[in-house]
Amino acid sequence: MAEYDVTIVGAGPGGLACAIKAQELGLSCVLLEKGKRVLQGIIDTYPKGKKVYPTIPKSQTDPFAIEDLAPGPDNEPVEDYVAKVEACAEKRKLSIRLGEDFQDIEKDGTGFTVVTRQNRYTASNVILAFGSNIPVDLGVYGEAKTVARGLDNPEDHIGAPTLVLGGGNAAADVVAALSKAKREAGDNTTIWWGHRREQFRVDKDVARDLGEEILLGGSIRILPGAVPRIGEVDADGVDRLIIQTRQVDVGQGVELNQGMSFPMKHVIACVGTQGPAPVFGKLGLQQIMCVAGVCKISKEGTQLVMLTPDFETGTKGIFAIGGAVSPTYILIEQEGVLKETKHTNIIYMAIKDGVRAVQAIADRRAST
Numbered sequence: 001m002a003e004y005d006v007t008i009v010g011a012g013p014g015g016l017a018c019a020i021k022a023q024e025l026g027l028s029c030v031l032l033e034k035g036k037r038v039l040q041g042i043i044d045t046y047p048k049g050k051k052v053y054p055t056i057p058k059s060q061t062d063p064f065a066i067e068d069l070a071p072g073p074d075n076e077p078v079e080d081y082v083a084k085v086e087a088c089a090e091k092r093k094l095s096i097r098l099g100e101d102f103q104d105i106e107k108d109g110t111g112f113t114v115v116t117r118q119n120r121y122t123a124s125n126v127i128l129a130f131g132s133n134i135p136v137d138l139g140v141y142g143e144a145k146t147v148a149r150g151l152d153n154p155e156d157h158i159g160a161p162t163l164v165l166g167g168g169n170a171a172a173d174v175v176a177a178l179s180k181a182k183r184e185a186g187d188n189t190t191i192w193w194g195h196r197r198e199q200f201r202v203d204k205d206v207a208r209d210l211g212e213e214i215l216l217g218g219s220i221r222i223l224p225g226a227v228p229r230i231g232e233v234d235a236d237g238v239d240r241l242i243i244q245t246r247q248v249d250v251g252q253g254v255e256l257n258q259g260m261s262f263p264m265k266h267v268i269a270c271v272g273t274q275g276p277a278p279v280f281g282k283l284g285l286q287q288i289m290c291v292a293g294v295c296k297i298s299k300e301g302t303q304l305v306m307l308t309p310d311f312e313t314g315t316k317g318i319f320a321i322g323g324a325v326s327p328t329y330i331l332i333e334q335e336g337v338l339k340e341t342k343h344t345n346i347i348y349m350a351i352k353d354g355v356r357a358v359q360a361i362a363d364r365r366a367s368t
Protein backbone atom coordinates (compact mmCIF):
# COMPACT_ATOMS: atom_id res chain seq x y z
CA MET A 1 0.00 0.00 0.00
CA ALA A 2 1.30 3.44 -0.93
CA GLU A 3 2.20 5.82 1.90
CA TYR A 4 0.31 8.72 0.34
CA ASP A 5 -2.69 9.30 -1.92
CA VAL A 6 -0.63 12.00 -3.58
CA THR A 7 2.96 13.19 -3.60
CA ILE A 8 3.49 16.70 -4.92
CA VAL A 9 6.80 17.94 -6.30
CA GLY A 10 7.49 21.67 -5.83
CA ALA A 11 6.14 24.07 -3.20
CA GLY A 12 5.30 26.97 -5.50
CA PRO A 13 1.76 28.39 -5.64
CA GLY A 14 0.68 25.35 -7.71
CA GLY A 15 2.10 22.70 -5.37
CA LEU A 16 0.79 24.50 -2.29
CA ALA A 17 -2.67 24.72 -3.85
CA CYS A 18 -2.54 20.94 -4.37
CA ALA A 19 -1.54 20.35 -0.74
CA ILE A 20 -4.29 22.60 0.62
CA LYS A 21 -6.96 21.05 -1.61
CA ALA A 22 -5.77 17.51 -0.75
CA GLN A 23 -6.06 18.35 2.95
CA GLU A 24 -9.55 19.79 2.44
CA LEU A 25 -10.65 16.64 0.59
CA GLY A 26 -9.13 14.27 3.16
CA LEU A 27 -6.39 12.86 0.88
CA SER A 28 -3.08 11.96 2.48
CA CYS A 29 -0.30 13.90 0.86
CA VAL A 30 3.29 15.09 1.11
CA LEU A 31 4.77 18.12 -0.62
CA LEU A 32 8.46 17.92 -1.60
CA GLU A 33 10.47 21.10 -2.15
CA LYS A 34 14.13 21.24 -3.09
CA GLY A 35 14.64 24.70 -1.60
CA LYS A 36 14.91 25.85 1.99
CA ARG A 37 11.50 27.57 2.03
CA VAL A 38 8.10 27.29 0.43
CA LEU A 39 7.82 29.48 -2.69
CA GLN A 40 11.57 28.97 -3.21
CA GLY A 41 11.09 29.34 -6.98
CA ILE A 42 9.56 32.78 -6.48
CA ILE A 43 12.17 33.76 -3.87
CA ASP A 44 14.93 32.84 -6.35
CA THR A 45 13.53 34.54 -9.43
CA TYR A 46 11.78 37.72 -8.31
CA PRO A 47 13.91 40.81 -7.81
CA LYS A 48 13.95 42.10 -4.22
CA GLY A 49 10.90 44.21 -3.46
CA LYS A 50 9.12 43.24 -6.68
CA LYS A 51 5.41 43.82 -6.53
CA VAL A 52 3.33 40.68 -6.97
CA TYR A 53 0.31 41.28 -9.18
CA PRO A 54 -2.88 39.26 -8.59
CA THR A 55 -3.37 38.96 -12.34
CA ILE A 56 -6.43 37.05 -13.56
CA PRO A 57 -6.48 36.38 -17.32
CA LYS A 58 -9.33 38.03 -19.21
CA SER A 59 -10.59 34.59 -20.29
CA GLN A 60 -11.22 33.57 -16.64
CA THR A 61 -14.28 34.55 -14.65
CA ASP A 62 -13.64 32.78 -11.31
CA PRO A 63 -11.75 34.36 -8.41
CA PHE A 64 -8.51 32.72 -7.15
CA ALA A 65 -9.30 29.04 -6.45
CA ILE A 66 -7.57 29.29 -3.04
CA GLU A 67 -7.93 32.78 -1.64
CA ASP A 68 -5.12 32.31 0.96
CA LEU A 69 -2.58 31.92 -1.87
CA ALA A 70 -3.73 34.97 -3.86
CA PRO A 71 -1.44 38.01 -3.95
CA GLY A 72 -3.16 40.96 -2.26
CA PRO A 73 -5.06 43.55 -4.33
CA ASP A 74 -2.52 46.26 -3.41
CA ASN A 75 0.36 44.53 -5.25
CA GLU A 76 2.33 43.67 -2.11
CA PRO A 77 6.11 43.26 -2.37
CA VAL A 78 7.32 39.70 -2.89
CA GLU A 79 8.74 39.47 0.66
CA ASP A 80 5.27 40.14 2.13
CA TYR A 81 3.63 37.66 -0.24
CA VAL A 82 6.14 34.93 0.71
CA ALA A 83 5.68 35.65 4.46
CA LYS A 84 1.89 35.48 4.07
CA VAL A 85 2.00 32.15 2.23
CA GLU A 86 4.52 30.69 4.70
CA ALA A 87 2.21 31.64 7.59
CA CYS A 88 -0.71 30.03 5.77
CA ALA A 89 1.24 26.76 5.23
CA GLU A 90 2.18 26.71 8.91
CA LYS A 91 -1.33 27.48 10.13
CA ARG A 92 -2.75 24.66 8.05
CA LYS A 93 0.05 22.31 9.18
CA LEU A 94 0.68 21.20 5.60
CA SER A 95 2.95 18.19 5.30
CA ILE A 96 5.97 19.76 3.56
CA ARG A 97 9.48 18.31 3.30
CA LEU A 98 12.05 20.98 2.48
CA GLY A 99 15.46 20.22 0.96
CA GLU A 100 14.05 17.30 -1.06
CA ASP A 101 15.42 17.42 -4.60
CA PHE A 102 13.21 15.37 -6.91
CA GLN A 103 15.07 12.99 -9.24
CA ASP A 104 12.82 10.29 -10.63
CA ILE A 105 9.57 8.34 -10.49
CA GLU A 106 9.56 4.56 -10.46
CA LYS A 107 6.36 2.76 -11.34
CA ASP A 108 5.40 -0.18 -9.19
CA GLY A 109 2.38 -2.46 -9.03
CA THR A 110 -0.12 -0.15 -7.36
CA GLY A 111 1.41 3.27 -7.77
CA PHE A 112 4.68 5.13 -7.80
CA THR A 113 7.85 5.66 -5.84
CA VAL A 114 9.03 9.24 -5.98
CA VAL A 115 12.79 9.35 -5.65
CA THR A 116 14.56 12.43 -4.31
CA ARG A 117 18.30 12.80 -3.75
CA GLN A 118 17.65 12.04 -0.09
CA ASN A 119 14.58 9.79 0.21
CA ARG A 120 11.88 7.68 -1.43
CA TYR A 121 8.13 8.24 -1.11
CA THR A 122 5.45 5.84 -2.29
CA ALA A 123 2.22 7.33 -3.59
CA SER A 124 -0.83 6.40 -5.63
CA ASN A 125 -0.59 9.68 -7.56
CA VAL A 126 2.14 12.21 -8.29
CA ILE A 127 1.70 15.87 -9.20
CA LEU A 128 4.64 17.57 -10.88
CA ALA A 129 4.53 21.23 -9.87
CA PHE A 130 8.21 22.10 -10.26
CA GLY A 131 7.70 25.23 -12.34
CA SER A 132 9.50 26.23 -15.50
CA ASN A 133 12.67 27.84 -14.27
CA ILE A 134 15.37 25.77 -15.87
CA PRO A 135 18.10 28.15 -17.07
CA VAL A 136 18.71 28.13 -20.82
CA ASP A 137 21.92 28.76 -22.67
CA LEU A 138 21.64 31.87 -24.82
CA GLY A 139 22.71 29.67 -27.69
CA VAL A 140 25.26 32.03 -29.21
CA TYR A 141 28.45 31.10 -30.98
CA GLY A 142 31.70 31.23 -29.02
CA GLU A 143 33.74 30.08 -26.07
CA ALA A 144 32.23 32.04 -23.20
CA LYS A 145 29.57 30.64 -20.88
CA THR A 146 26.37 32.48 -21.77
CA VAL A 147 23.73 30.93 -19.56
CA ALA A 148 20.60 33.02 -19.02
CA ARG A 149 20.13 34.11 -15.45
CA GLY A 150 17.83 36.36 -13.48
CA LEU A 151 18.44 39.17 -11.04
CA ASP A 152 19.63 37.44 -7.86
CA ASN A 153 20.96 40.45 -6.11
CA PRO A 154 20.68 44.02 -7.51
CA GLU A 155 23.70 45.09 -5.40
CA ASP A 156 25.95 42.94 -7.63
CA HIS A 157 25.34 45.43 -10.46
CA ILE A 158 25.86 48.70 -8.58
CA GLY A 159 28.62 50.71 -10.27
CA ALA A 160 28.54 48.75 -13.53
CA PRO A 161 26.50 49.23 -16.71
CA THR A 162 24.14 46.27 -16.97
CA LEU A 163 22.44 44.63 -19.91
CA VAL A 164 18.94 43.22 -19.41
CA LEU A 165 17.72 41.05 -22.28
CA GLY A 166 14.11 40.15 -23.04
CA GLY A 167 11.05 41.98 -24.26
CA GLY A 168 8.40 40.92 -21.74
CA ASN A 169 7.18 41.51 -18.19
CA ALA A 170 9.98 39.59 -16.47
CA ALA A 171 12.65 41.75 -18.15
CA ALA A 172 10.69 44.96 -17.46
CA ASP A 173 10.37 43.99 -13.79
CA VAL A 174 14.12 43.44 -13.58
CA VAL A 175 14.84 46.80 -15.28
CA ALA A 176 12.55 48.61 -12.82
CA ALA A 177 13.95 46.83 -9.73
CA LEU A 178 17.55 47.33 -10.83
CA SER A 179 16.96 50.97 -11.66
CA LYS A 180 15.47 51.57 -8.22
CA ALA A 181 18.44 49.87 -6.51
CA LYS A 182 20.96 51.90 -8.55
CA ARG A 183 19.09 55.16 -8.01
CA GLU A 184 18.92 54.60 -4.25
CA ALA A 185 22.65 53.85 -4.18
CA GLY A 186 23.40 57.09 -6.08
CA ASP A 187 24.74 55.07 -9.02
CA ASN A 188 24.03 56.54 -12.46
CA THR A 189 25.54 53.78 -14.60
CA THR A 190 23.19 52.82 -17.40
CA ILE A 191 20.81 49.89 -17.59
CA TRP A 192 20.64 48.84 -21.24
CA TRP A 193 17.40 47.04 -22.00
CA GLY A 194 17.75 44.99 -25.16
CA HIS A 195 15.27 42.88 -27.09
CA ARG A 196 15.78 41.07 -30.38
CA ARG A 197 12.48 42.39 -31.76
CA GLU A 198 11.51 46.00 -32.39
CA GLN A 199 8.54 45.87 -30.02
CA PHE A 200 8.53 45.28 -26.28
CA ARG A 201 5.36 43.73 -24.79
CA VAL A 202 4.56 44.47 -21.17
CA ASP A 203 1.38 44.60 -19.10
CA LYS A 204 -0.12 47.90 -17.97
CA ASP A 205 0.90 47.48 -14.29
CA VAL A 206 4.48 46.68 -15.21
CA ALA A 207 4.69 49.57 -17.70
CA ARG A 208 3.46 51.96 -15.00
CA ASP A 209 6.22 50.90 -12.57
CA LEU A 210 8.81 51.27 -15.29
CA GLY A 211 7.51 54.71 -16.32
CA GLU A 212 7.69 55.80 -12.69
CA GLU A 213 11.33 54.69 -12.51
CA ILE A 214 12.22 56.69 -15.63
CA LEU A 215 10.47 59.79 -14.27
CA LEU A 216 12.34 59.44 -10.96
CA GLY A 217 15.63 59.65 -12.85
CA GLY A 218 16.53 56.00 -13.55
CA SER A 219 19.18 55.74 -16.26
CA ILE A 220 17.52 53.31 -18.66
CA ARG A 221 18.41 53.03 -22.36
CA ILE A 222 16.31 50.91 -24.70
CA LEU A 223 17.87 48.80 -27.43
CA PRO A 224 15.27 47.37 -29.82
CA GLY A 225 16.60 44.89 -32.39
CA ALA A 226 19.46 43.83 -30.10
CA VAL A 227 20.52 40.27 -30.96
CA PRO A 228 22.95 38.24 -28.83
CA ARG A 229 25.65 37.03 -31.25
CA ILE A 230 28.91 35.88 -29.72
CA GLY A 231 30.16 34.70 -26.34
CA GLU A 232 33.87 35.44 -26.13
CA VAL A 233 36.52 35.20 -23.48
CA ASP A 234 38.53 38.43 -23.58
CA ALA A 235 42.27 38.88 -23.04
CA ASP A 236 41.69 39.17 -19.27
CA GLY A 237 39.79 35.89 -19.18
CA VAL A 238 36.41 37.60 -18.71
CA ASP A 239 33.35 35.96 -20.30
CA ARG A 240 31.66 38.59 -22.46
CA LEU A 241 28.50 38.68 -24.53
CA ILE A 242 28.51 40.59 -27.80
CA ILE A 243 25.14 41.79 -28.98
CA GLN A 244 24.46 43.15 -32.42
CA THR A 245 22.57 46.43 -32.12
CA ARG A 246 22.35 47.48 -35.77
CA GLN A 247 22.92 45.93 -39.17
CA VAL A 248 23.16 47.94 -42.38
CA ASP A 249 23.32 46.35 -45.82
CA VAL A 250 26.05 48.25 -47.69
CA GLY A 251 25.52 46.27 -50.89
CA GLN A 252 27.15 43.41 -52.77
CA GLY A 253 26.64 41.07 -49.82
CA VAL A 254 28.50 43.31 -47.39
CA GLU A 255 26.95 44.26 -44.06
CA LEU A 256 27.94 46.92 -41.58
CA ASN A 257 27.41 45.63 -38.05
CA GLN A 258 27.26 47.69 -34.90
CA GLY A 259 27.45 45.94 -31.55
CA MET A 260 28.13 46.20 -27.84
CA SER A 261 30.03 43.90 -25.54
CA PHE A 262 29.14 43.34 -21.87
CA PRO A 263 30.82 41.20 -19.22
CA MET A 264 28.51 38.21 -18.76
CA LYS A 265 28.35 38.87 -15.01
CA HIS A 266 26.43 42.07 -15.83
CA VAL A 267 24.07 40.44 -18.31
CA ILE A 268 20.64 39.49 -17.03
CA ALA A 269 18.75 37.46 -19.56
CA CYS A 270 14.99 37.16 -19.09
CA VAL A 271 14.57 35.37 -22.36
CA GLY A 272 12.18 32.74 -21.13
CA THR A 273 13.30 29.59 -19.47
CA GLN A 274 13.75 26.16 -20.88
CA GLY A 275 10.61 24.14 -20.28
CA PRO A 276 10.92 20.87 -18.41
CA ALA A 277 10.62 18.81 -21.62
CA PRO A 278 13.86 16.92 -20.89
CA VAL A 279 12.52 15.96 -17.42
CA PHE A 280 9.19 14.81 -18.87
CA GLY A 281 11.17 12.85 -21.47
CA LYS A 282 13.28 11.16 -18.80
CA LEU A 283 10.12 10.18 -16.89
CA GLY A 284 8.71 8.64 -20.06
CA LEU A 285 5.69 10.98 -20.13
CA GLN A 286 4.04 11.30 -23.52
CA GLN A 287 5.05 14.40 -25.45
CA ILE A 288 4.49 15.58 -28.98
CA MET A 289 7.11 17.24 -31.13
CA CYS A 290 5.71 20.33 -32.87
CA VAL A 291 5.93 20.22 -36.63
CA ALA A 292 5.16 23.03 -39.04
CA GLY A 293 1.45 23.28 -39.85
CA VAL A 294 0.37 21.35 -36.75
CA CYS A 295 1.49 23.65 -33.92
CA LYS A 296 0.33 27.23 -34.37
CA ILE A 297 1.68 28.73 -31.13
CA SER A 298 4.89 26.84 -30.36
CA LYS A 299 8.04 26.78 -32.43
CA GLU A 300 8.78 23.83 -34.67
CA GLY A 301 10.77 21.19 -32.78
CA THR A 302 9.35 22.08 -29.34
CA GLN A 303 8.32 19.09 -27.24
CA LEU A 304 4.88 19.54 -25.67
CA VAL A 305 3.56 17.34 -22.89
CA MET A 306 0.12 15.78 -23.41
CA LEU A 307 -2.47 16.43 -20.70
CA THR A 308 -6.13 15.68 -20.08
CA PRO A 309 -8.42 18.55 -18.97
CA ASP A 310 -7.56 17.46 -15.38
CA PHE A 311 -3.82 17.88 -16.09
CA GLU A 312 -3.15 14.14 -16.05
CA THR A 313 -0.29 13.10 -18.30
CA GLY A 314 -0.33 10.09 -20.62
CA THR A 315 0.74 8.03 -17.58
CA LYS A 316 -2.35 7.51 -15.44
CA GLY A 317 -1.73 8.84 -11.93
CA ILE A 318 0.96 11.38 -12.89
CA PHE A 319 -0.19 14.97 -13.26
CA ALA A 320 1.69 18.13 -14.31
CA ILE A 321 0.57 21.67 -13.56
CA GLY A 322 1.42 25.38 -13.44
CA GLY A 323 4.69 26.78 -14.72
CA ALA A 324 5.80 23.23 -15.61
CA VAL A 325 3.22 23.08 -18.41
CA SER A 326 3.52 26.70 -19.55
CA PRO A 327 3.49 28.33 -22.01
CA THR A 328 1.87 25.57 -24.07
CA TYR A 329 0.81 21.95 -23.81
CA ILE A 330 -1.23 19.49 -25.85
CA LEU A 331 -4.73 19.08 -24.47
CA ILE A 332 -6.30 15.67 -24.97
CA GLU A 333 -9.87 16.92 -25.46
CA GLN A 334 -11.36 13.45 -25.99
CA GLU A 335 -9.94 10.16 -27.25
CA GLY A 336 -7.98 11.07 -30.35
CA VAL A 337 -8.66 14.83 -30.33
CA LEU A 338 -5.54 16.82 -29.50
CA LYS A 339 -5.30 20.58 -29.22
CA GLU A 340 -2.26 22.80 -28.78
CA THR A 341 -3.25 24.88 -25.74
CA LYS A 342 -1.81 28.13 -24.46
CA HIS A 343 -1.25 28.20 -20.70
CA THR A 344 -0.33 31.50 -19.07
CA ASN A 345 2.43 31.21 -16.49
CA ILE A 346 0.92 33.18 -13.61
CA ILE A 347 0.07 32.41 -10.01
CA TYR A 348 -3.68 32.30 -10.67
CA MET A 349 -3.35 29.53 -13.27
CA ALA A 350 -0.94 27.41 -11.18
CA ILE A 351 -3.40 27.46 -8.26
CA LYS A 352 -6.35 26.70 -10.51
CA ASP A 353 -4.56 23.73 -12.14
CA GLY A 354 -3.55 22.29 -8.75
CA VAL A 355 -7.10 22.38 -7.41
CA ARG A 356 -8.42 20.75 -10.55
CA ALA A 357 -5.85 17.93 -10.52
CA VAL A 358 -6.45 17.11 -6.83
CA GLN A 359 -10.22 17.19 -7.30
CA ALA A 360 -9.82 14.64 -10.12
CA ILE A 361 -7.70 12.38 -7.87
CA ALA A 362 -10.32 12.59 -5.08
CA ASP A 363 -13.18 11.89 -7.53
CA ARG A 364 -11.38 8.84 -8.90
CA ARG A 365 -10.68 7.54 -5.41
CA ALA A 366 -14.33 8.01 -4.43
CA SER A 367 -15.52 6.08 -7.47
CA THR A 368 -13.28 3.02 -6.92
Ligand SMILES: Cc1cc2nc3c(=O)[nH]c(=O)nc-3n(C[C@H](O)[C@H](O)[C@H](O)COP(=O)(O)OP(=O)(O)OC[C@H]3O[C@@H](n4cnc5c(N)ncnc54)[C@H](O)[C@@H]3O)c2cc1C
Nearest residue numbers: 010012013014034040041053102130131322323345346347
Ligand atom coordinates in the same frame (compact mmCIF):
# COMPACT_ATOMS: atom_id res chain seq x y z
C1 LIG B 1 10.35 37.80 -12.40
C2 LIG B 1 8.96 37.21 -12.39
C3 LIG B 1 7.90 37.98 -12.02
C4 LIG B 1 6.59 37.44 -11.97
N1 LIG B 1 5.57 38.22 -11.52
C5 LIG B 1 4.31 37.67 -11.40
C6 LIG B 1 3.24 38.44 -10.85
O1 LIG B 1 3.41 39.61 -10.48
N2 LIG B 1 1.99 37.84 -10.77
C7 LIG B 1 1.78 36.55 -11.19
O2 LIG B 1 0.63 36.06 -11.10
N3 LIG B 1 2.78 35.80 -11.70
C8 LIG B 1 4.04 36.32 -11.81
N4 LIG B 1 5.08 35.55 -12.28
C9 LIG B 1 4.81 34.14 -12.64
C10 LIG B 1 4.58 33.24 -11.38
O3 LIG B 1 5.63 33.44 -10.44
C11 LIG B 1 4.51 31.77 -11.81
O4 LIG B 1 3.47 31.61 -12.73
C12 LIG B 1 4.24 30.86 -10.62
O5 LIG B 1 5.25 30.97 -9.63
C13 LIG B 1 4.15 29.40 -11.09
O6 LIG B 1 3.87 28.59 -9.99
P1 LIG B 1 4.32 27.06 -9.93
O7 LIG B 1 3.90 26.56 -8.60
O8 LIG B 1 3.85 26.36 -11.13
O9 LIG B 1 5.92 27.09 -10.07
P2 LIG B 1 7.06 27.78 -9.18
O10 LIG B 1 6.56 28.97 -8.47
O11 LIG B 1 8.22 27.92 -10.08
O12 LIG B 1 7.38 26.69 -8.07
C14 LIG B 1 8.03 25.50 -8.35
C15 LIG B 1 8.72 25.01 -7.09
O13 LIG B 1 9.28 23.73 -7.37
C16 LIG B 1 10.55 23.65 -6.78
N5 LIG B 1 11.34 22.67 -7.53
C17 LIG B 1 11.90 22.81 -8.78
N6 LIG B 1 12.56 21.71 -9.10
C18 LIG B 1 12.42 20.84 -8.05
C19 LIG B 1 12.93 19.54 -7.78
N7 LIG B 1 13.71 18.89 -8.67
N8 LIG B 1 12.61 18.95 -6.60
C20 LIG B 1 11.82 19.60 -5.68
N9 LIG B 1 11.35 20.84 -5.88
C21 LIG B 1 11.65 21.45 -7.05
C22 LIG B 1 11.11 25.06 -6.90
O14 LIG B 1 12.15 25.30 -5.97
C23 LIG B 1 9.87 25.91 -6.65
O15 LIG B 1 9.70 26.26 -5.29
C24 LIG B 1 6.38 36.08 -12.36
C25 LIG B 1 7.47 35.30 -12.75
C26 LIG B 1 8.74 35.84 -12.77
C27 LIG B 1 9.90 34.98 -13.18
